[in-house]
Amino acid sequence: MSTPIGGRVGEPAQGGPFNLSEFEAIAREKLPHASYEYFAGGAGDELTLRENRLAFERISMVPRVLRGGRERSSATTVLGVPVNFPALVAPIAYQQVADPDGELATARAVAGAGTAMCLSSLSTKSLEDVAEASGPARPLFFQLYAYRDRGLTDEIVLRAQEAGFKALFVTVDVAVHGRREREYRNEFVLPDDCQLPCVPVPAEHDGPLSPHEVTGLMQPDLNWDDIERFIALSDMPVVIKGVLSAEDARIAAGLGVSGVVVSNHGGRQLDTAVATIDVVAEIADAVGDQLEVLLDGGVRRGSDVVKAVALGARAVLLARPVVWALAADGQAGVELALSLLEAEINDTLALCGCATLDEATPDLLRRAAP
Ligand SMILES: Cc1cc2nc3c(=O)[nH]c(=O)nc-3n(C[C@H](O)[C@H](O)[C@H](O)COP(=O)(O)O)c2cc1C
Numbered sequence: 001m002s003t004p005i006g007g008r009v010g011e012p013a014q015g016g017p018f019n020l021s022e023f024e025a026i027a028r029e030k031l032p033h034a035s036y037e038y039f040a041g042g043a044g045d046e047l048t049l050r051e052n053r054l055a056f057e058r059i060s061m062v063p064r065v066l067r068g069g070r071e072r073s074s075a076t077t078v079l080g081v082p083v084n085f086p087a088l089v090a091p092i093a094y095q096q097v098a099d100p101d102g103e104l105a106t107a108r109a110v111a112g113a114g115t116a117m118c119l120s121s122l123s124t125k126s127l128e129d130v131a132e133a134s135g136p137a138r139p140l141f142f143q144l145y146a147y148r149d150r151g152l153t154d155e156i157v158l159r160a161q162e163a164g165f166k167a168l169f170v171t172v173d174v175a176v177h178g179r180r181e182r183e184y185r186n187e188f189v190l191p192d193d194c195q196l197p198c199v200p201v202p203a204e205h206d207g208p209l210s211p212h213e214v215t216g217l218m219q220p221d222l223n224w225d226d227i228e229r230f231i232a233l234s235d236m237p238v239v240i241k242g243v244l245s246a247e248d249a250r251i252a253a254g255l256g257v258s259g260v261v262v263s264n265h266g267g268r269q270l271d272t273a274v275a276t277i278d279v280v281a282e283i284a285d286a287v288g289d290q291l292e293v294l295l296d297g298g299v300r301r302g303s304d305v306v307k308a309v310a311l312g313a314r315a316v317l318l319a320r321p322v323v324w325a326l327a328a329d330g331q332a333g334v335e336l337a338l339s340l341l342e343a344e345i346n347d348t349l350a351l352c353g354c355a356t357l358d359e360a361t362p363d364l365l366r367r368a369a370p
Helices: 020-030 033-040 047-057 102-113 127-134 150-162 181-185 211-216 224-233 246-255 280-287 302-310 320-352
Strands: 059-061 076-078 081-083 087-089 117-119 140-144 168-171 238-243 259-262 292-296 315-318 365-367
Touching: 020 033, 020 320, 033 181, 033 320, 047 059, 059 302, 087 102, 087 117, 087 320, 102 117, 102 127, 102 320, 117 127, 127 140, 127 150, 140 150, 150 224, 168 224, 224 238, 224 246, 238 246, 246 259, 246 280, 259 280, 280 292, 302 315, 302 320, 315 320
Parallel strands: 087 315, 117 140, 140 168, 168 238, 238 259, 259 292, 292 315
Antiparallel strands: 059 365, 076 081
16 A cells, blocks of 8 residues: 555555545554544534535536646645645644554654644654654644643643744634543543653543543633733744634734634534534635634545635645544555645646636635535
8 A cells, every 4th residue: 555656646556545535444444443433533413523524515616627838836835834735734632543653654744745734732742753753844833732730831832832833723622522422432541552742641640541531631711811822922823723703713813813723623522513614715704814714624635625725725634534544554644645635636726727726716616505
């Protein structure tokens, strides 16, 4: 699986996987059942998890033709970081559960692919080691969960800045842990050989930690004052991850936030929350001229990426497909997944008659009647 044929970027490996979704079955075979369920699951009835996909599928494209002869590029920048294509790796907890090298493998694959990664606070490798693995350009952002212990939270932020991370993504949709029934059913806990070096686990804690207990360490009363505190704390631009309403995006812009991630946490927090692709245009219209609008949730195809960009997202992030690729074949798996996605994005632009991402505009899209 790790030897691509043909030599072209994005050429599927012999025998597959031929697209991002196909990594899931391979990962499912390899992972212990409880780990697979932890990565795959959503909250409640998993309606939002499903809707994130269905909402993309309801959008069709109306391509333009005979606009060739121009140089094509999917390159852009995200918070000042240049990327070859507008799809980044989302914060994903516990990556060592998928592969022994975990976040180090992902960071190496991401740097090689010429895109960027947002490292989870719940990384199983230290943020300094991930920075080192990512190489000198450090196409890295740091995702923060604010902890009850504000002193240690601030220390982690300053360590991320020191290590060369380029922006701070504060996740704001975890007032409580989502009701992820697959986690409870399988009694999933972090395996003994995994550490969480960026989490202030109390010294008196003994035994394996459940994801639910980790959330219990987080500041439950997070509010806009904390966002102002994080803006003042470091020189890193602050991005809010987990915005679904245009009104919240306007407040963020008013405070000087540099970006929002339109996200429902991959359907893992509030079940029945709206699909992200259904609200991104409203949010981009409200604040897109003041800050960068990113989107995650259900992105699986290059056409999904182009749809999000056409509706006003600067870039998208992906979580589960990256975990599946990591579990399937470590760093080589993530490299293959990213190159397939890059090829799909470029092919979609070509088939839509777009030379650059700027040319992906809403008139390319039609929504099927509900
Ligand atoms: C296994 C897993 C772990 C995640 N861990 C984090 C995390 O530590 N911090 C965070 O902000 N979001 C986390 N997320 C949410 C993702 O960053 C992202 O918002 C969402 O999953 C994207 O949807 P997708 O999985 O459909 O691509 C996690 C998601 C998954 C599936």
